[in-house]
Amino acid sequence: MISYTFSIITGAFAFVSVMFMLRYKSEKQNTTKLLKEKAELELKVLKSQLNPHFLFNTLNNIYSLSIINSGKTSESVSRLSEILDYVLYKGQNKTVNISDEISIIDDYIELEKLRYDERLKIFKRQKLNSENKIPPLLYLSLVENSFKHGAGKSVGDIEINIEIETDENQSVFRIKNTYSETLKSERESLGLNNIEEQLKIFYENQFEFNVSEIGNWYEVEIITPATE
Known part of the structure; x- marks a missing residue:
């Protein structure tokens, strides 16, 4: 009787253990799927906040x-x-x-340039050693910000410097x-909080996002891991 009872208990325990593991795996997969869907939805919302803003400014120029x-x-x-x-096609990828x-x-x-004529000085340097990928509109949003909050609020000459470098390990955008002097570095009004949230969703904590002010220069740097 003892041997028989022990066999039943052992079999039941094994059955319950397997069912528990299967259920745990299923719940874990569902949780991962929900988190991924949530992140994708948040990313779409963040993009939708940027696109109309960008288009509105461009239409104003025209x-x-x-x-x-x-x-x-x-x-x-x-x-x-x-x-x-x-924006409408590749921006949705x-x-x-x-x-x-x-x-x-x-x-x-x-x-x-059609708007600012000779007042605007643009210096762009790029060195692409690897065809890395990034979330669409990431760099474009920062360029648009520089025009809106830098050039758009200055009455004299305007200078914007852009540097882009890539290799097999990382991508750097400055x-x-x-x-x-009347422009204060309010991250919320500059839309930088929005951009940082996109980086967190896409890269989690594997990125650098640096903002600095030196003299009358405002600089933003993004360093992200290389993705294909």
């Missing part, structure tokens, strides 16, 4: 040119068309090639702009 019947209006519309195509992001940044800069 509107200003159209008022004075500038011959540059048609060129502005063409540039905007390229940007819209990127999880990642994009950095070279694609740089290309649309060039379109955006040319669009802004942008700095001159700004008026």
Whole structure:
């Protein structure tokens, strides 16, 4: 009887253990799936906060040119068309090639040059040793911020410096702009909190996000691990 009872208890214990492990694995998978879906939803929300803001400023630029019947209006519309195509299509992907992001940044800069003329000085240096990927609109949002909060609030000459470097280990993006003394470094108003939240969702804690002010220069640096 003892031997028989022991066999039943042992079998029951083994059965319960297997069921517990299977249930634990299932719940863990469901939790992971829910967290992933939550992160993707949050990322979409963050992007939706950036895109209308960016488009509104760009349309304002074109509107200003159209008022004075500038011959540059048609060129502005063409540039905007390229940007819209990127935002509406590639902007919905999880990642994009950095070279694609740089290309649309060039379109955006040319669009802004039509507005600021000789007041604007742009210096861009890029060294792409690896075709890494990043979340779409990440770099473009920082460029747009530099124009809005730096160039847009300055009455004199404006200077914006952009550096982009990639290798097989990481991607580095730096942008700095001159700004008026009246502009305070409020991260919320500059949209930097939004960008940092995107980085946290996409890279968790595997990134560097540095903001500094030296003299009348405002600089933002993002270092992210290389992804393919």
